[in-house]
Amino acid sequence: MDPKDLFGKVLSAIEDHHRWFNSSLPMIASENVTSPSVRRALVSDFGHRYAEGWVGERVYAGTKYIDLVESLAMDLIKDLYNVKYADVRPISGVVANLSIYTAFTQPGDTIMALPITKGGHISMGPLKGSKGQFIGGTAGAVRGLDVKYIAFDDENMNIDVDKTISRMEKNKPKLIMLGGSVILFPQPVKEIVEAAKSLGALVNYDGAHVAGLIAGGQFQDPMAEGSDTMSFSTHKTFFGPQHGAVITNDEEKFELIKKANFPGLLSNHHLNAVAALAIAAAEMKAFGKEYAKAVVDNAKALAQALHDEGFKVVAEHLGFTESHQVLLDVDEIGGGYKCEKLLEEANIIVNRNLLPWDIKRGRSFKDPGGLRLGVSELTRLGMGKDEMRRVAELYRKVLLDKKDPKEVAREVSEFRKGFQTVKYAFEEGLAYEH
Numbered sequence: 235m236d237p238k239d240l241f242g243k244v245l246s247a248i249e250d251h252h253r254w255f256n257s258s259l260p261m262i263a264s265e266n267v268t269s270p271s272v273r274r275a276l277v278s279d280f281g282h283r284y285a286e287g288w289v290g291e292r293v294y295a296g297t298k299y300i301d302l303v304e305s306l307a308m309d310l311i312k313d314l315y316n317v318k319y320a321d322v323r324p325i326s327g328v329v330a331n332l333s334i335y336t337a338f339t340q341p342g343d344t345i346m347a348l349p350i351t352k353g354g355h356i357s358m359g360p361l362k363g364s365k366g367q368f369i370g371g372t373a374g375a376v377r378g379l380d381v382k383y384i385a386f387d388d389e390n391m392n393i394d395v396d397k398t399i400s401r402m403e404k405n406k407p408k409l410i411m412l413g414g415s416v417i418l419f420p421q422p423v424k425e426i427v428e429a430a431k432s433l434g435a436l437v438n439y440d441g442a443h444v445a446g447l448i449a450g451g452q453f454q455d456p457m458a459e460g461s462d463t464m465s466f467s468t469h470k471t472f473f474g475p476q477h478g479a480v481i482t483n484d485e486e487k488f489e490l491i492k493k494a495n496f497p498g499l500l501s502n503h504h505l506n507a508v509a510a511l512a513i514a515a516a517e518m519k520a521f522g523k524e525y526a527k528a529v530v531d532n533a534k535a536l537a538q539a540l541h542d543e544g545f546k547v548v549a550e551h552l553g554f555t556e557s558h559q560v561l562l563d564v565d566e567i568g569g570g571y572k573c574e575k576l577l578e579e580a581n582i583i584v585n586r587n588l589l590p591w592d593i594k595r596g597r598s599f600k601d602p603g604g605l606r607l608g609v610s611e612l613t614r615l616g617m618g619k620d621e622m623r624r625v626a627e628l629y630r631k632v633l634l635d636k637k638d639p640k641e642v643a644r645e646v647s648e649f650r651k652g653f654q655t656v657k658y659a660f661e662e663g664l665a666y667e668h
Protein backbone atom coordinates (compact mmCIF):
# COMPACT_ATOMS: atom_id res chain seq x y z
CA MET A 235 0.00 0.00 0.00
CA ASP A 236 1.16 3.52 -0.78
CA PRO A 237 2.42 4.96 2.56
CA LYS A 238 0.55 8.20 1.88
CA ASP A 239 -2.72 6.27 1.45
CA LEU A 240 -2.01 4.42 4.65
CA PHE A 241 -1.34 7.70 6.45
CA GLY A 242 -4.66 9.07 5.16
CA LYS A 243 -6.51 5.90 6.16
CA VAL A 244 -5.22 6.02 9.71
CA LEU A 245 -6.12 9.69 10.14
CA SER A 246 -9.57 9.22 8.74
CA ALA A 247 -10.18 6.13 10.93
CA ILE A 248 -9.28 8.25 13.96
CA GLU A 249 -11.70 10.96 12.82
CA ASP A 250 -14.44 8.39 12.18
CA HIS A 251 -13.88 6.98 15.63
CA HIS A 252 -14.16 10.43 17.21
CA ARG A 253 -17.32 11.19 15.24
CA TRP A 254 -18.83 7.86 16.32
CA PHE A 255 -17.96 8.36 19.98
CA ASN A 256 -19.33 11.90 19.85
CA SER A 257 -22.71 10.43 19.01
CA SER A 258 -22.57 7.37 21.28
CA LEU A 259 -23.04 6.40 24.88
CA PRO A 260 -19.61 5.13 26.01
CA MET A 261 -20.40 2.86 28.95
CA ILE A 262 -17.43 0.52 29.30
CA ALA A 263 -16.85 0.45 33.07
CA SER A 264 -13.06 0.44 32.73
CA GLU A 265 -12.96 3.56 30.56
CA ASN A 266 -13.32 7.30 30.98
CA VAL A 267 -12.54 10.40 28.97
CA THR A 268 -9.77 12.90 29.76
CA SER A 269 -9.96 16.69 29.93
CA PRO A 270 -8.30 18.90 27.28
CA SER A 271 -5.55 19.74 29.82
CA VAL A 272 -4.72 16.08 30.41
CA ARG A 273 -4.63 15.53 26.64
CA ARG A 274 -2.33 18.53 26.25
CA ALA A 275 0.15 16.90 28.62
CA LEU A 276 -0.13 13.63 26.71
CA VAL A 277 1.01 15.16 23.43
CA SER A 278 3.75 17.25 25.06
CA ASP A 279 7.49 16.75 24.47
CA PHE A 280 7.65 14.81 27.75
CA GLY A 281 6.50 11.89 25.61
CA HIS A 282 9.77 11.93 23.62
CA ARG A 283 12.11 11.87 26.64
CA TYR A 284 13.79 9.41 28.95
CA ALA A 285 14.12 9.73 32.71
CA GLU A 286 14.98 6.28 34.03
CA GLY A 287 15.17 5.92 37.78
CA TRP A 288 13.93 8.07 40.64
CA VAL A 289 13.52 11.85 40.80
CA GLY A 290 16.92 13.38 41.59
CA GLU A 291 18.73 10.11 40.76
CA ARG A 292 18.10 9.94 37.01
CA VAL A 293 20.25 8.03 34.59
CA TYR A 294 19.63 10.75 31.94
CA ALA A 295 20.23 14.48 31.61
CA GLY A 296 17.60 17.02 30.59
CA THR A 297 15.05 16.02 33.21
CA LYS A 298 14.76 19.06 35.52
CA TYR A 299 11.19 19.92 34.48
CA ILE A 300 10.24 16.27 34.24
CA ASP A 301 11.49 15.77 37.81
CA LEU A 302 9.43 18.72 38.98
CA VAL A 303 6.27 17.34 37.38
CA GLU A 304 6.84 13.80 38.63
CA SER A 305 7.35 15.13 42.17
CA LEU A 306 4.08 17.05 41.88
CA ALA A 307 2.30 13.91 40.64
CA MET A 308 3.59 11.91 43.64
CA ASP A 309 2.66 14.67 46.09
CA LEU A 310 -0.86 14.96 44.69
CA ILE A 311 -1.42 11.18 44.78
CA LYS A 312 -0.13 11.01 48.38
CA ASP A 313 -2.43 13.85 49.32
CA LEU A 314 -5.50 12.36 47.59
CA TYR A 315 -5.10 8.99 49.32
CA ASN A 316 -3.65 10.33 52.57
CA VAL A 317 -0.59 8.06 52.41
CA LYS A 318 3.15 8.55 52.88
CA TYR A 319 4.52 7.04 49.68
CA ALA A 320 3.49 6.89 46.03
CA ASP A 321 5.21 5.48 42.96
CA VAL A 322 3.64 6.91 39.81
CA ARG A 323 5.88 5.08 37.36
CA PRO A 324 3.90 1.87 36.58
CA ILE A 325 2.67 2.38 33.03
CA SER A 326 -0.63 0.54 33.65
CA GLY A 327 -2.68 -1.28 36.24
CA VAL A 328 -1.21 -4.63 35.20
CA VAL A 329 2.33 -3.29 35.65
CA ALA A 330 1.32 -1.87 39.04
CA ASN A 331 0.18 -5.36 40.08
CA LEU A 332 3.32 -6.89 38.65
CA SER A 333 5.39 -4.48 40.74
CA ILE A 334 3.57 -5.77 43.84
CA TYR A 335 4.30 -9.40 42.89
CA THR A 336 7.93 -8.56 42.11
CA ALA A 337 8.41 -6.68 45.39
CA PHE A 338 6.78 -9.17 47.74
CA THR A 339 6.84 -12.66 46.23
CA GLN A 340 9.14 -15.19 44.63
CA PRO A 341 8.19 -17.57 41.81
CA GLY A 342 6.47 -20.60 43.34
CA ASP A 343 4.89 -18.63 46.22
CA THR A 344 1.17 -18.81 46.78
CA ILE A 345 -1.08 -15.77 46.51
CA MET A 346 -4.86 -15.50 46.75
CA ALA A 347 -7.24 -13.50 44.56
CA LEU A 348 -10.78 -13.63 43.23
CA PRO A 349 -11.28 -15.79 40.13
CA ILE A 350 -12.10 -13.92 36.93
CA THR A 351 -15.58 -15.49 36.99
CA LYS A 352 -16.26 -13.68 40.28
CA GLY A 353 -14.76 -10.28 39.55
CA GLY A 354 -11.01 -10.95 39.65
CA HIS A 355 -8.78 -9.51 36.91
CA ILE A 356 -6.60 -11.51 34.54
CA SER A 357 -3.52 -9.86 36.08
CA MET A 358 -4.30 -11.77 39.31
CA GLY A 359 -4.91 -15.03 37.48
CA PRO A 360 -3.04 -18.35 37.46
CA LEU A 361 -1.19 -20.00 34.58
CA LYS A 362 -3.69 -22.88 34.43
CA GLY A 363 -7.19 -23.55 35.66
CA SER A 364 -8.31 -26.38 37.96
CA LYS A 365 -8.78 -28.72 34.98
CA GLY A 366 -5.33 -27.94 33.60
CA GLN A 367 -6.72 -25.57 30.96
CA PHE A 368 -4.53 -22.61 29.96
CA ILE A 369 -5.55 -19.32 31.57
CA GLY A 370 -2.34 -17.33 31.27
CA GLY A 371 -3.00 -14.83 34.06
CA THR A 372 -0.14 -12.43 34.85
CA ALA A 373 0.45 -13.73 38.39
CA GLY A 374 0.86 -17.33 37.22
CA ALA A 375 2.22 -16.96 33.71
CA VAL A 376 4.61 -14.05 34.27
CA ARG A 377 5.62 -14.27 37.93
CA GLY A 378 5.22 -18.06 38.35
CA LEU A 379 2.87 -17.70 41.33
CA ASP A 380 0.49 -20.35 42.51
CA VAL A 381 -2.90 -18.62 42.63
CA LYS A 382 -5.54 -19.92 45.04
CA TYR A 383 -8.98 -18.41 45.05
CA ILE A 384 -10.68 -16.12 47.51
CA ALA A 385 -14.20 -17.45 48.27
CA PHE A 386 -17.10 -15.44 46.86
CA ASP A 387 -20.72 -15.39 48.02
CA ASP A 388 -22.87 -15.03 44.88
CA GLU A 389 -25.94 -14.05 46.88
CA ASN A 390 -24.16 -11.13 48.57
CA MET A 391 -22.02 -10.31 45.50
CA ASN A 392 -19.06 -10.09 47.82
CA ILE A 393 -16.18 -11.99 49.40
CA ASP A 394 -17.20 -14.79 51.78
CA VAL A 395 -15.08 -13.86 54.81
CA ASP A 396 -15.26 -17.11 56.80
CA LYS A 397 -14.56 -19.37 53.84
CA THR A 398 -11.76 -17.10 52.64
CA ILE A 399 -10.08 -17.08 56.04
CA SER A 400 -10.18 -20.86 56.25
CA ARG A 401 -8.68 -21.06 52.74
CA MET A 402 -5.99 -18.61 53.86
CA GLU A 403 -5.19 -20.82 56.86
CA LYS A 404 -4.91 -23.84 54.58
CA ASN A 405 -2.96 -22.23 51.71
CA LYS A 406 -0.67 -19.91 53.70
CA PRO A 407 -0.48 -17.26 50.94
CA LYS A 408 2.28 -14.64 50.91
CA LEU A 409 -0.08 -12.06 49.46
CA ILE A 410 -3.82 -11.48 49.15
CA MET A 411 -5.05 -9.40 46.21
CA LEU A 412 -8.34 -7.64 46.97
CA GLY A 413 -10.34 -5.32 44.70
CA GLY A 414 -11.39 -6.43 41.23
CA SER A 415 -12.86 -5.75 37.82
CA VAL A 416 -16.46 -6.41 38.74
CA ILE A 417 -17.00 -4.61 42.01
CA LEU A 418 -20.41 -3.42 43.09
CA PHE A 419 -19.82 -3.16 46.84
CA PRO A 420 -17.04 -2.40 49.34
CA GLN A 421 -15.16 -5.55 50.29
CA PRO A 422 -14.39 -6.82 53.83
CA VAL A 423 -10.86 -5.38 53.74
CA LYS A 424 -10.54 -4.99 57.53
CA GLU A 425 -11.46 -8.60 58.22
CA ILE A 426 -9.10 -9.99 55.58
CA VAL A 427 -6.26 -7.70 56.74
CA GLU A 428 -6.69 -8.93 60.32
CA ALA A 429 -6.55 -12.59 59.24
CA ALA A 430 -3.61 -11.89 56.92
CA LYS A 431 -1.66 -10.23 59.74
CA SER A 432 -2.07 -13.24 61.98
CA LEU A 433 -0.75 -15.46 59.16
CA GLY A 434 2.10 -13.14 58.16
CA ALA A 435 0.57 -12.41 54.74
CA LEU A 436 0.43 -9.05 52.97
CA VAL A 437 -2.70 -7.46 51.52
CA ASN A 438 -2.75 -5.41 48.33
CA TYR A 439 -5.97 -3.75 47.23
CA ASP A 440 -6.24 -3.47 43.44
CA GLY A 441 -8.19 -0.24 43.15
CA ALA A 442 -8.02 -0.01 39.35
CA HIS A 443 -11.78 0.39 39.04
CA VAL A 444 -12.62 2.40 42.10
CA ALA A 445 -9.52 4.64 42.46
CA GLY A 446 -11.48 7.79 41.54
CA LEU A 447 -14.32 6.91 43.88
CA ILE A 448 -11.85 6.37 46.73
CA ALA A 449 -10.09 9.67 45.98
CA GLY A 450 -13.51 11.37 45.97
CA GLY A 451 -14.42 9.81 49.34
CA GLN A 452 -17.32 7.78 47.92
CA PHE A 453 -16.01 4.24 48.31
CA GLN A 454 -14.21 2.29 51.02
CA ASP A 455 -10.69 3.53 51.72
CA PRO A 456 -8.63 0.32 51.71
CA MET A 457 -5.52 2.01 53.11
CA ALA A 458 -7.47 3.33 56.10
CA GLU A 459 -8.79 -0.22 56.57
CA GLY A 460 -5.24 -1.54 56.88
CA SER A 461 -4.28 -2.73 53.40
CA ASP A 462 -0.48 -2.78 53.11
CA THR A 463 -0.46 -1.38 49.60
CA MET A 464 -2.85 -0.29 46.88
CA SER A 465 -2.14 -0.70 43.17
CA PHE A 466 -4.33 0.95 40.57
CA SER A 467 -4.80 2.17 37.06
CA THR A 468 -5.56 5.84 36.72
CA HIS A 469 -8.19 5.96 33.99
CA LYS A 470 -11.38 4.19 35.01
CA THR A 471 -13.06 6.26 37.71
CA PHE A 472 -9.89 8.38 38.04
CA PHE A 473 -9.52 11.18 35.46
CA GLY A 474 -6.87 9.48 33.32
CA PRO A 475 -4.53 9.13 31.47
CA GLN A 476 -4.01 5.39 30.87
CA HIS A 477 -1.30 4.74 33.46
CA GLY A 478 -0.78 3.14 36.89
CA ALA A 479 0.40 3.83 40.43
CA VAL A 480 1.17 2.12 43.74
CA ILE A 481 0.79 3.63 47.23
CA THR A 482 1.75 2.55 50.76
CA ASN A 483 2.49 3.91 54.23
CA ASP A 484 5.41 1.56 54.87
CA GLU A 485 8.90 2.80 54.03
CA GLU A 486 10.52 -0.64 53.75
CA LYS A 487 7.80 -1.94 51.50
CA PHE A 488 8.04 1.21 49.41
CA GLU A 489 11.76 0.66 48.84
CA LEU A 490 10.95 -2.82 47.48
CA ILE A 491 8.22 -1.40 45.22
CA LYS A 492 10.60 1.26 43.89
CA LYS A 493 13.21 -1.38 43.05
CA ALA A 494 10.58 -3.61 41.47
CA ASN A 495 9.60 -0.77 39.13
CA PHE A 496 13.15 0.29 38.33
CA PRO A 497 15.36 -1.44 37.41
CA GLY A 498 12.90 -4.36 37.58
CA LEU A 499 9.94 -3.76 35.31
CA LEU A 500 10.46 -0.40 33.67
CA SER A 501 13.12 1.40 31.76
CA ASN A 502 11.34 4.58 30.79
CA HIS A 503 7.95 5.18 32.33
CA HIS A 504 6.03 7.34 29.80
CA LEU A 505 6.74 10.83 31.13
CA ASN A 506 3.93 12.44 29.16
CA ALA A 507 1.52 10.15 31.02
CA VAL A 508 3.10 11.13 34.34
CA ALA A 509 2.51 14.81 33.47
CA ALA A 510 -1.05 14.01 32.44
CA LEU A 511 -1.53 12.11 35.70
CA ALA A 512 -0.34 15.15 37.69
CA ILE A 513 -3.02 17.26 35.99
CA ALA A 514 -5.69 14.57 36.44
CA ALA A 515 -4.78 14.33 40.13
CA ALA A 516 -5.16 18.10 40.47
CA GLU A 517 -8.59 17.80 38.81
CA MET A 518 -9.45 15.03 41.27
CA LYS A 519 -8.39 17.22 44.16
CA ALA A 520 -10.61 20.05 42.90
CA PHE A 521 -13.63 18.15 41.54
CA GLY A 522 -13.25 14.54 42.73
CA LYS A 523 -15.68 14.72 45.62
CA GLU A 524 -18.50 16.15 43.53
CA TYR A 525 -17.70 13.86 40.58
CA ALA A 526 -17.47 10.63 42.58
CA LYS A 527 -20.79 11.39 44.29
CA ALA A 528 -22.44 12.03 40.92
CA VAL A 529 -21.00 8.76 39.56
CA VAL A 530 -22.38 6.64 42.40
CA ASP A 531 -25.74 8.48 42.30
CA ASN A 532 -25.93 7.91 38.55
CA ALA A 533 -25.08 4.20 38.85
CA LYS A 534 -27.83 3.74 41.42
CA ALA A 535 -30.30 5.75 39.31
CA LEU A 536 -29.46 3.79 36.17
CA ALA A 537 -29.83 0.45 37.98
CA GLN A 538 -33.23 1.46 39.34
CA ALA A 539 -34.41 2.79 35.97
CA LEU A 540 -33.31 -0.39 34.15
CA HIS A 541 -35.11 -2.45 36.77
CA ASP A 542 -38.25 -0.32 36.24
CA GLU A 543 -37.97 -0.85 32.48
CA GLY A 544 -38.12 -4.62 33.03
CA PHE A 545 -34.44 -5.67 33.08
CA LYS A 546 -32.99 -8.22 35.46
CA VAL A 547 -30.51 -6.03 37.34
CA VAL A 548 -28.10 -7.94 39.59
CA ALA A 549 -28.20 -7.39 43.38
CA GLU A 550 -31.63 -5.73 43.61
CA HIS A 551 -31.93 -6.92 47.24
CA LEU A 552 -28.68 -5.10 48.05
CA GLY A 553 -29.64 -1.81 46.40
CA PHE A 554 -27.97 -2.78 43.08
CA THR A 555 -24.63 -1.00 43.47
CA GLU A 556 -22.41 1.31 45.49
CA SER A 557 -19.81 1.83 42.77
CA HIS A 558 -19.78 3.08 39.17
CA GLN A 559 -20.93 -0.30 37.86
CA VAL A 560 -24.29 -1.88 37.14
CA LEU A 561 -24.65 -5.54 36.19
CA LEU A 562 -27.43 -6.85 33.99
CA ASP A 563 -28.32 -10.52 33.74
CA VAL A 564 -29.25 -10.92 30.06
CA ASP A 565 -29.23 -14.72 29.97
CA GLU A 566 -32.94 -14.87 29.08
CA ILE A 567 -32.84 -12.12 26.44
CA GLY A 568 -30.19 -13.51 24.16
CA GLY A 569 -27.03 -13.55 26.27
CA GLY A 570 -24.12 -11.13 26.63
CA TYR A 571 -22.63 -11.47 23.17
CA LYS A 572 -25.83 -10.75 21.26
CA CYS A 573 -26.91 -7.93 23.57
CA GLU A 574 -23.49 -6.27 23.36
CA LYS A 575 -23.60 -6.35 19.55
CA LEU A 576 -27.18 -5.02 19.33
CA LEU A 577 -26.33 -2.17 21.69
CA GLU A 578 -23.19 -1.38 19.72
CA GLU A 579 -25.29 -1.05 16.56
CA ALA A 580 -27.44 1.41 18.50
CA ASN A 581 -24.30 3.44 19.46
CA ILE A 582 -24.36 2.20 23.04
CA ILE A 583 -20.94 0.83 23.94
CA VAL A 584 -20.84 -1.71 26.81
CA ASN A 585 -19.08 -4.99 27.43
CA ARG A 586 -20.39 -8.48 27.97
CA ASN A 587 -19.25 -9.96 31.25
CA LEU A 588 -19.28 -13.22 33.15
CA LEU A 589 -21.65 -13.27 36.09
CA PRO A 590 -20.67 -15.34 39.14
CA TRP A 591 -23.29 -18.02 38.31
CA ASP A 592 -22.53 -18.21 34.57
CA ILE A 593 -20.22 -21.23 34.56
CA LYS A 594 -22.77 -23.28 36.53
CA ARG A 595 -25.45 -22.50 33.94
CA GLY A 596 -23.18 -23.50 31.05
CA ARG A 597 -22.13 -20.07 29.83
CA SER A 598 -18.53 -19.15 29.04
CA PHE A 599 -16.51 -15.95 28.72
CA LYS A 600 -17.19 -15.87 24.95
CA ASP A 601 -20.93 -15.63 25.47
CA PRO A 602 -21.49 -14.84 29.14
CA GLY A 603 -24.85 -14.08 30.72
CA GLY A 604 -24.07 -10.57 31.82
CA LEU A 605 -23.45 -7.03 30.71
CA ARG A 606 -21.26 -4.74 32.83
CA LEU A 607 -22.28 -1.11 32.52
CA GLY A 608 -20.27 1.84 33.79
CA VAL A 609 -21.38 5.43 34.22
CA SER A 610 -18.02 7.17 34.82
CA GLU A 611 -17.77 8.60 31.32
CA LEU A 612 -21.42 9.65 30.97
CA THR A 613 -21.05 11.44 34.30
CA ARG A 614 -17.90 13.20 33.11
CA LEU A 615 -19.89 14.36 30.08
CA GLY A 616 -22.30 16.05 32.49
CA MET A 617 -25.15 13.55 32.65
CA GLY A 618 -27.21 13.22 35.83
CA LYS A 619 -30.06 11.14 37.18
CA ASP A 620 -32.64 12.35 34.61
CA GLU A 621 -30.35 11.28 31.80
CA MET A 622 -29.94 7.86 33.43
CA ARG A 623 -33.68 7.30 33.01
CA ARG A 624 -33.35 8.25 29.33
CA VAL A 625 -30.41 5.84 28.95
CA ALA A 626 -32.46 3.02 30.49
CA GLU A 627 -35.29 3.71 27.99
CA LEU A 628 -32.81 3.41 25.11
CA TYR A 629 -31.62 0.03 26.47
CA ARG A 630 -35.26 -1.08 26.66
CA LYS A 631 -35.92 -0.07 23.06
CA VAL A 632 -32.98 -2.13 21.80
CA LEU A 633 -33.06 -5.19 24.03
CA LEU A 634 -36.67 -5.60 25.18
CA ASP A 635 -38.80 -3.85 22.51
CA LYS A 636 -36.45 -5.22 19.82
CA LYS A 637 -36.56 -1.96 17.86
CA ASP A 638 -34.23 -1.58 14.90
CA PRO A 639 -30.88 -0.64 16.56
CA LYS A 640 -30.08 1.73 13.67
CA GLU A 641 -33.20 3.72 14.51
CA VAL A 642 -32.22 3.85 18.18
CA ALA A 643 -28.71 4.94 17.13
CA ARG A 644 -30.27 8.07 15.65
CA GLU A 645 -32.01 8.79 18.96
CA VAL A 646 -28.76 8.21 20.86
CA SER A 647 -26.96 10.57 18.53
CA GLU A 648 -29.58 13.27 19.04
CA PHE A 649 -29.48 12.79 22.81
CA ARG A 650 -25.66 13.06 22.89
CA LYS A 651 -25.79 16.46 21.17
CA GLY A 652 -26.47 18.02 24.58
CA PHE A 653 -23.39 16.40 26.16
CA GLN A 654 -20.35 17.20 24.08
CA THR A 655 -17.86 18.58 26.59
CA VAL A 656 -15.85 17.19 29.48
CA LYS A 657 -16.97 18.51 32.89
CA TYR A 658 -15.25 18.45 36.30
CA ALA A 659 -12.16 20.03 34.72
CA PHE A 660 -10.22 23.32 34.84
CA GLU A 661 -10.55 23.69 31.06
CA GLU A 662 -13.75 22.37 29.54
CA GLY A 663 -13.57 21.26 25.94
CA LEU A 664 -14.88 18.79 23.42
CA ALA A 665 -14.75 15.22 24.63
CA TYR A 666 -13.58 13.54 21.45
CA GLU A 667 -11.93 16.07 19.18
CA HIS A 668 -11.62 15.62 15.46
Ligand SMILES: Cc1ncc(COP(=O)(O)O)c(C=O)c1O
Nearest residue numbers: 264326327328355414415442467
Ligand atom coordinates in the same frame (compact mmCIF):
# COMPACT_ATOMS: atom_id res chain seq x y z
C1 LIG B 1 -8.98 -4.86 38.78
C2 LIG B 1 -8.12 -4.51 37.63
N1 LIG B 1 -6.80 -4.52 37.80
C3 LIG B 1 -5.96 -4.20 36.80
C4 LIG B 1 -6.44 -3.86 35.56
C5 LIG B 1 -5.49 -3.55 34.47
O1 LIG B 1 -5.34 -2.24 34.25
P1 LIG B 1 -4.59 -1.68 32.95
O2 LIG B 1 -5.51 -1.91 31.81
O3 LIG B 1 -4.35 -0.27 33.32
O4 LIG B 1 -3.31 -2.47 32.81
C6 LIG B 1 -7.81 -3.82 35.34
C7 LIG B 1 -8.31 -3.43 33.99
O5 LIG B 1 -9.43 -3.36 33.65
C8 LIG B 1 -8.67 -4.17 36.39
O6 LIG B 1 -9.99 -4.21 36.21
